[in-house]
Amino acid sequence: MSVLPIDHLEKIEGWGGAVSSFGYVYRPATVEGLREVFELARRSNRNITFRGSGRSYGDAALGAENIVLDTSRMNRILSWDPNSGIITMEPGVTIEQLWQYIIEDGWWPPVVSGTMYPTVGGCLGMNIHGKNNFKAGPIGEHVLSFDIMLPSGEIKTATPDSESELFYSAISGFGMFGVFTSITMQMKKVYSGLLHVKAWTTKNLHELFEIYQQHIPGSDYLVGWVDCISSDEKLGRSIVHQANYFKPGEDQNPAQSLRVSNQSLPNTILGIFPKSFVWMLLRPFTNNAGMKFINWLRVFVSRLPVVGKPVYEQSHAEFAFLLDYVPGWKKSYGQGGLIQYQSFIPKESAEKVFRKQIEMCQEAGLPPYLGVFKQHKPDKFLFTHSVDGFSLALDFKVTEKNREKLWSLCAKMNDVVLANGGRFYFAKDATLRPQDFKAFLGEETLKKFAELKKRYDPENILQTDLSRRLVL
Numbered sequence: 179m180s181v182l183p184i185d186h187l188e189k190i191e192g193w194g195g196a197v198s199s200f201g202y203v204y205r206p207a208t209v210e211g212l213r214e215v216f217e218l219a220r221r222s223n224r225n226i227t228f229r230g231s232g233r234s235y236g237d238a239a240l241g242a243e244n245i246v247l248d249t250s251r252m253n254r255i256l257s258w259d260p261n262s263g264i265i266t267m268e269p270g271v272t273i274e275q276l277w278q279y280i281i282e283d284g285w286w287p288p289v290v291s292g293t294m295y296p297t298v299g300g301c302l303g304m305n306i307h308g309k310n311n312f313k314a315g316p317i318g319e320h321v322l323s324f325d326i327m328l329p330s331g332e333i334k335t336a337t338p339d340s341e342s343e344l345f346y347s348a349i350s351g352f353g354m355f356g357v358f359t360s361i362t363m364q365m366k367k368v369y370s371g372l373l374h375v376k377a378w379t380t381k382n383l384h385e386l387f388e389i390y391q392q393h394i395p396g397s398d399y400l401v402g403w404v405d406c407i408s409s410d411e412k413l414g415r416s417i418v419h420q421a422n423y424f425k426p427g428e429d430q431n432p433a434q435s436l437r438v439s440n441q442s443l444p445n446t447i448l449g450i451f452p453k454s455f456v457w458m459l460l461r462p463f464t465n466n467a468g469m470k471f472i473n474w475l476r477v478f479v480s481r482l483p484v485v486g487k488p489v490y491e492q493s494h495a496e497f498a499f500l501l502d503y504v505p506g507w508k509k510s511y512g513q514g515g516l517i518q519y520q521s522f523i524p525k526e527s528a529e530k531v532f533r534k535q536i537e538m539c540q541e542a543g544l545p546p547y548l549g550v551f552k553q554h555k556p557d558k559f560l561f562t563h564s565v566d567g568f569s570l571a572l573d574f575k576v577t578e579k580n581r582e583k584l585w586s587l588c589a590k591m592n593d594v595v596l597a598n599g600g601r602f603y604f605a606k607d608a609t610l611r612p613q614d615f616k617a618f619l620g621e622e623t624l625k626k627f628a629e630l631k632k633r634y635d636p637e638n639i640l641q642t643d644l645s646r647r648l649v650l
């Protein structure tokens with residue numbers, strides 16, 4: 179391994195701030211620039227890690243001692259057809275850029291994450307899901323084609339029908355086969371900038387499942403916030419939000435509601451606190467007692483007739499990007515940061531498994547401070563995290579003192595997930611062990627992975643801290 183210029187050396191963190199490493203960061207703006215970075219890696223005998231916006235919670239976009247190839251400057255929209263809703267873009271285009279570019283023509287990205295800052299390339303790397311996964315599938319199902327540069331420098335074009343093996347493995351392939359250089363996607367037609375939103379509160383986890391069963395068929399989006407601190411008969415009490423598209427002609431003023439300026443997230447919370455300071459107000463509450471109070475407050479407010487209106491209208495951006503309301507909210511978790519633990523469980527055992535997980539966390543004295551519940555459907559991408567069932571994403575505060583205990587709690591929860599045929603998601607992971615990786619993917623997928631890696635990256639140049647933790 180030869181020495182690289184020291185001014186490229188940067189400490190890079192996973193989004194949660196709980197894991198980090200030092201890598202040599204390069205940010206090319208063109209395809210030629212990408213190729214030069216590949217050549218540099220070969221000359222210097224270094225591995226390469228791809229990185230978009232670095233919004234994966236753990237170590238998926240970190241590469242200790244590697245060349246970290248950051249694609250965020252490759253962010254041009256290459257073509258857009260407002261009649262068909264087909265867009266071609268570079269991989270560093272963010273979801274924010276994308277929706278802002280297309281919405282005034284009456285289109286919206288078919289799948290978005292809870293934050294608008296990831297890049298489209300990074301979203302394909304993980305094959306992200308939205309609050310509509312049960313209906314729309316993951317983002318990969320809306321990709322018409324992509325160009326990908328392999329470590330050899332060759333660029334291949336893949337569609338669901340040609341180079342389909344590459345198509346179904348590079349999407350979801352956590353940066354293990356090549357770097358997307360251009361992506362063509364089908365957007366979703368919308369007839370208003372607004373959504374019809376309905377909210378329900380449930381007394382416990384069982385009622386949450388009941389609400390889902392009743393309302394999934396009539397929902398375009400459905401998401402549940404779960405209180406993971408309450409116990410006994412209140413264990414898993416929740417607030418569920420449903421959002422549905424407007425039908426054609428229903429919005430009398432679509433040109434107005436579709437304007438980017440009418441989508442913006444409010445600058446204040448509850449009309450009082452400037453958003454940029456809110457994380458400071460949250461900081462004294464990011465402990466077990468404080469979060470118990472916050473959770474109680476959320477449920478209380480959601481039941482107030484004035485604030486907690488059960489039926490209302492909200493812009494797409496407000497509904498989709500709830501987590502962007504409070505900029506820098508992760509800073510309220512303090513220096514140790516946070517991890518997210520998301521497991522996906524088949525519908526038959528999901529209620530039992532999530533109850534068990536919440537109980538295990540409470541017994542360990544490590545209750546999650548945020549729980550998010552979604553319904554999913556299976557997809558055919560190689561490293562799919564999805565199942566015909568549900569997921570629960572749990573946010574944990576990390577401190578120097580609790581770190582070991584937290585990792586061991588996650589390992590125990592993994593055993594429960596695996597015993598029930600569940601799956602995991604690399605975008606959210608920091609704690610999986612190699613045996614969990616093997617068990618959830620299964621022998622056939624691992625064999626295919628080895629075969630494809632040999633075909634597209636025979637020298638194993640593409641590595642991340644996550645792949646080294648789990649695969650090697």
Ligand SMILES: Cc1cc2nc3c(=O)[nH]c(=O)nc-3n(C[C@H](O)[C@H](O)[C@H](O)COP(=O)(O)OP(=O)(O)OC[C@H]3O[C@@H](n4cnc5c(N)ncnc54)[C@H](O)[C@@H]3O)c2cc1C
Nearest residue numbers: 230231232233234291292296297299300303306307353358
């Ligand atoms: C607040 C918050 C909310 C979130 N909500 C959701 C959610 O609702 N649903 C969901 O599914 N996810 C969610 N996520 C996770 C996030 O959407 C994914 O981690 C996504 O992959 C981040 O994109 P990125 O551009 O930051 O990619 P990075 O995190 O930088 O990279 C992700 C992976 O893609 C690879 N990669 C990046 N660029 C390329 C490229 N051009 N070519 C090939 N590989 C590449 C990287 O090597 C890495 O393995 C959330 C994250 C946060 C922080």
